[in-house]
Structures are given as C-alpha cells and as structure tokens.
C-alpha cells in the first residue's frame with residue numbers, strides 16, 4: 001500500500017522518504033508527523049511492499065520498523081544491502097520496544113545508519129531525516145558526477161587510443177608524458193618506450209642542437225603559440241626515419257605541457273615523389289622526358305660552371321621511324337621506341353642522361369667530357385647501334401639515325417641554346433644524307449636563321465595568296481599536237497620577285513606547309529583546266545606535281561576527287577607527277593595509293609625518271625601511265641653517248657610497257673629531232689616555251705609548226 005504523496009514522482013525535486021510499519025495506526029501517526037516535511041512521503045505496511053517501492057522509486061531514506069510479521073526489518077535491510085540499487089540507501093530502524101544492546105548492534109550491522117527508539121522526539125527525528133536525506137542527495141549527485149567523469153575519461157581515452165594521428169603530451173621540460181598507441185606504432189615501439197623520454201631525441205628534423213630550451217617547440221610554448229612543421233622527420237625506435245607533419249600547441253597553463261600531433265606523411269611523400277618522377281619521365285621508354293632533360297641539363301650546367309668541365313648535348317632523330325609507325329601500326333612503333341631507348345642507354349655511361357623528348361627524338365647529355373671528339377665517338381656508336389636490321393612481330397626493317405652535337409660552352413651557354421644548337425646540327429646531319437652526325441657550327445646558325453626567315457615569309461605568302469601557277473606546254477613529237485600542260489608553282493615575292501620552286505618546295509615539305517599549299521594547287525589547277533578544256537578540247541591533259549609528303553597523305557585521292565567533281569572534269573584529263581624517290585618511300589603505301597589513284601582514273605607520271613632508284617623491278621609492280629625523262633639526260637644526250645643510251649633505253653622501256661614517254665628540258669631543234677628519231681612520244685622544254693601564265697598558255701596553238709619556234713614567252 002505505497003501511497004504516492006506527490007504525482008510528480010518522475011522528476012523528484014524532493015527526495016522520497018519511505019516509512020515501513022506493519023501497524024496501520026503507526027503508519028498514520030508517522031504520516032501525520034512527517035507529511036509536511038521537505039520530502040515526499042511513501043508508506044509501506046510490510047517488508048515485501050517496502051522492497052517493491054524501493055525498486056520502483058529512488059528512495060532517499062527508509063524508516064524501517066524492526067518487528068514485522070513475516071519479513072522483519074533486519075531481513076528487509078539485508079535484502080536492500082544485497083541489491084546494487086538500494087545498497088547505499090540509508091536506513092533508520094524504528095522500534096517500539098526497548099531494544100537490547102545486541103539488537104541495536106544487529107540493526108547497525110545489517111545496514112542501519114541510525115536507530116530510533118519509541119517514544120522519540122519528533123523534532124529530533126525530523127532533523128535526522130533532513131540531514132540524512134541531504135547526505136543521500138549529495139551522495140547521489142557525487143555518484144552521478146563520478147559516472148559522468150568516468151564516461152568522459154573513457155571517451156577521451158578511446159579518442160586518443162583510436163586516433164590515427166600520433167599524439168604526445170610533452171611536459172614543459174621536454175619529456176614525453178603521454179603517447180597514444182598510434183604514435184607508438186609510428187615510432188615502431190610501445191607506448192611505454194616513449195613516456196619519460198625527451199621529445200628531441202625522436203626528432204631528426206627540425207633538430208635542436210642547442211637543447212630543449214632553445215628549441216622552437218619550447219619557444220612557441222612560452223609564447224603560447226602553436227608551432228607547425230610541415231616537413232619534419234622523426235627517428236623511429238628501430239633507427240628508421242619517418243616523414244611527418246607536426247603541430248605542437250600549448251595546453252592550458254596549469255598543465256604546464258603541450259600537445260603534439262604528428263601526421264604520418266610517408267604515403268603522401270611517396271606519392272609526391274612518384275608524381276615528381278612521373279613529371280620528368282617518359283612513360284613509354286622510362287627515360288627522362290623533355291622536362292626531365294631540361295632539369296638534368298640545367299643542374300649539369302650549374303655544376304660545371306664552377307668546375308670548368310665540358311659537357312655535350314646529342315640530339316638524335318630516327319630516320320625512317322614514321323614509315324614504320326604508319327605502316328606497321330603504333331604498337332610496333334612503341335615497341336621500337338622502347339628498344340631503341342634501351343639500346344641507347346646501354347651505350348652511355350651511367351651518369352650520362354638520356355631522354356626521349358619527342359616522337360622519335362632522343363637527347364643525351366654527356367657529362368664530364370674529356371674532348372669534343374669523345375662526343376663524336378659516342379654519336380658514331382649510337383648511329384651504329386640503331387642502324388641495324390630490326391625484327392618486330394616477324395617483320396624485318398632497317399632504321400637509321402642522324403645526330404647533332406653541341407658542346408658547352410662553345411655552342412651555347414644555356415639549356416635552350418645548347419638544345420637549339422644540337423637540333424640544328426642534327427638537321428644538318430639529316431641534310432647531309434642521314435646516318436651521319438654533325439657538330440654545331442656558327443654557320444649552321446646563320447643558315448638556320450635564314451631558314452627560319454624563309455619559313456616565316458612562306459607562311460605569310462600562303463596567307464597572302466602570293467603563289468601562282470604557270471603552265472608549260474607539252475607536244476606530241478610526231479604530230480606536233482598539243483598534249484597538255486604541266487602546272488609549275490611560282491612564288492611572287494614582293495621584294496625578291498618570282499622565286500623558283502626548287503628554293504622553297506623542300507622547306508614547304510619539311511614544315512608540312514605543302515599540305516596547305518597543295519590543296520590550293522589542286523583547286524587552282526582544276527579551275528584552270530576547266531578553262532583550258534574550252535579552248536583545247538576534252539583530251540588535253542594537265543599535269544600537277546605532287547611532293548613526297550603530299551603523296552604520303554591519306555586524303556590525296558579524296559582531295560583530287562573533290563576538285564574534279566567541283567569542275568566537272570574527266571579524271572583522265574588530270575595527271576599526277578610523282579618523283580621516283582616519293583614512290584620508294586614506302587612501297588606498300590605507294591602501291592595502295594597508286595591503286596586508289598588508278599581507281600579514281602587520273603593519270604600517273606614518274607617525274608625525273610632515271611635519276612633516282614631506276615629500279616626496273618618496281619615498274620612491274622606499279623601501274624603507271626607516263627615516264628618523264630629528266631632534263632639532265634636530255635641536255636647531255638647529244639654530247640654524251642652514256643646519256644644518249646639512258647634516254648633511248650627509257651624510251652624503249654616505255655614503249656614495251658605501254659607507257660607514254662615525255663622528254664623534259666628540250667631546248668634545241670637537234671634534241672627534238674634526235675628524240676623524234678628515237679620515237680620518244682612527247683616533249684616539253686624551252687625550245688617551245690617555258691612555264692607561262694594561264695593567259696599566255698591559252699594562246700598556245702593546239703597544233704605546232706616546228707619551224708615557227710620558239711613560241712612567245714610570257715613569264
């Protein structure tokens with residue numbers, strides 16, 4: 001029969017006082033006596049009921065009757081002391097009869113804090129109750145606080161134990177007072193190995209030779225500032241080094257200590273190192289890349305400027321790589337570059353640097369060079385190594401290499417200067433006929449400069465439409481009938497006047513500007529052909545020169561098709577002139593290109609026939625229409641039986657293969673007569689006319705009277 005005195009039991013602003021007595025009149029008397037106190041009164045009429053109440057509510061004090069039927073007060077007290085919830089709840093025993101000394105002692109030993117004998121002084125009892133409740137209240141509060149404290153301690157300990165960063169607490173004397181497990185792990189030891197040890201003994205960088213008091217850690221601590229070191233290195237207990245980022249902050253002043261947090265940077269630094277190495281490495285060959293080579297050369301120059309040593313830069317370009325790459329595919333090309341890289345590396349000394357700085361361009365830095373001739377020996381060795389027969393994927397092919405050499409300090413004092421000089425020398429080596437090396441010389445510089453200027457003006461000329469085509473007529477030797485014209489390119493330079501193609505075509509080729517101009521030549525030639533057609537009929541032919549670079553371009557046939565369509569021309573009216581060397585660049589590609597040209601229906605002529613490979617074997621493989629005899633043979637044939645033999649052989653060859661033969665550079669009637677006697681089909685040359693502007697070409701007669709030569713010249 002526990003009677004609630006207050007409905008607000010959930011949040012007891014007041015403490016609960018439980019009175020236990022088996023006699024109802026006693027309970028009522030107690031209730032009357034205690035009900036106005038600063039507590040909540042609960043009453044229980046048996047031991048069992050009291051225990052129930054104790055389990056349901058937080059009771060601050062129990063007034064417990066000793067003698068009760070069934071469960072007496074001692075038993076209730078014993079059970080309360082056995083339960084953690086009520087173990088410390090204070091009990092005052094109340095008894096109506098005079099107790100023996102033993103009974104009182106028994107009461108105390110069963111957990112009573114006091115013993116009240118009836119009759120009692122009610123005000124004394126109220127004081128006792130009041131002070132015991134206060135005591136219990138304080139005890140509970142203390143218990144809650146210590147629980148909170150324990151939770152907070154456990155929380156902090158778990159944060160420190162589980163933090164991935166190393167944490168140290170360092171006393172103001174520089175000794176480690178606390179280390180978390182992560183820090184111990186980072187330093188290859190146990191927490192116990194760190195505590196009590198000087199912090200500085202674990203620091204390689206920043207090192208403090210002058211001791212703790214002079215260290216930045218201590219000086220910052222004194223200023224109550226945080227000290228951060230991004231690139232610190234700690235010594236581990238096993239003698240290793242650990243890159244870390246540190247921050248050390250003072251703890252609140254009374255603690256006279258600082259907290260140091262260490263971030264393991266080994267992964268980040270490794271990644272950084274890896275990235276740095278990637279930035280200077282050529283992914284394909286594992287050699288240095290352009291940037292890496294620049295750095296290597298830069299540091300070599302900085303070093304030798306002081307020591308007066310000599311270094312050489314070698315610039316190596318592979319000859320024929322493009323052809324292999326285009327015909328065998330990029331995988332084979334990549335394999336080849338890797339192989340060449342390995343070969344080159346094998347023939348340099350370990351401290352020389354080697355780089356791939358472009359597609360098939362390698363550079364080597366020969367350090368600590370005795371004489372410039374040593375660089376030449378290395379260049380020879382490199383060329384020899386590369387220029388062997390290679391076999392990749394079962395295909396045999398030969399490569400070549402051209403090398404330019406620039407020595408420091410003669411050929412340049414800066415990284416850029418040396419590389420530029422070596423590049424120029426390499427270019428000269430290529431011009432000299434491949435598989436060669438060249439030292440840079442100041443004259444090369446002059447040539448290169450004028451080349452640069454020429455290149456620049458060519459670019460301008462293309463943009464400003466400074467090119468024109470002139471047309472040189474071709475006549476059938478037997479009938480005097482006009483066969484057609486060869487279109488020849490002229491550069492109308494604003495200052496220098498008309499410039500012949502031999503001067504600028506090679507440069508257009510090298511710079512690939514020929515592709516831009518080539519398109520224009522096709523367009524302009526086809527446009528003019530459409531006009532010529534009106535004048536000279538459907539059968540006339542216009543020959544267009546196609547340079548080796550143009551001939552290698554995959555879009556050649558499409559470009560031609562486009563201009564033919566644009567002007568409604570018959571393909572057989574257009575002839576493509578290709579030199580022998582252009583055809584021999586890449587036989588497979590040549591065959592494919594010729595097949596497509598044939599399918600398109602344009603004529604194909606070999607220009608300057610007899611000057612190049614003149615391999616009769618290829619004539620069988622290539623489907624051609626026309627052979628053009630080089631004008632050198634024509635100009636010499638009357639004086640040189642050997643040249644005459646060459647010319648008549650070419651004419652015979654053409655006849656047997658069913659090809660037209662055109663003699664170029666015919667300048668005299670004697671040459672014409674000789675050619676007619678030897679059954680050459682067609683001629684062109686100054687005897688009739690040089691290349692003339694389109695307007696003049698229109699006036700060329702369709703039928704020639706050989707006795708009325710030469711024709712008027714309009715160039």
Ligand SMILES: Nc1nc2c(ncn2[C@@H]2O[C@@H]3COP(=O)(O)O[C@H]4[C@@H](O)[C@H](n5cnc6c(=O)[nH]c(N)nc65)O[C@@H]4COP(=O)(O)O[C@H]3[C@H]2O)c(=O)[nH]1
Nearest residue numbers: 488489500501502521545546547665666667684685686687
């Ligand atoms: N001494 C002498 N020379 C004669 C005589 N008849 C013709 N010539 C010259 O011989 C060259 C014939 O052109 P090519 O063999 O195709 O040789 C051409 C051709 O390979 C190239 N070329 C000319 N025009 C073009 C073009 O539009 N595109 C390309 N890719 N190359 C061109 O430049 C080369 C030189 O062209 P040009 O200077 O115009 O020189 C022309 C022409 O002016 C003669 O009786 N005596």
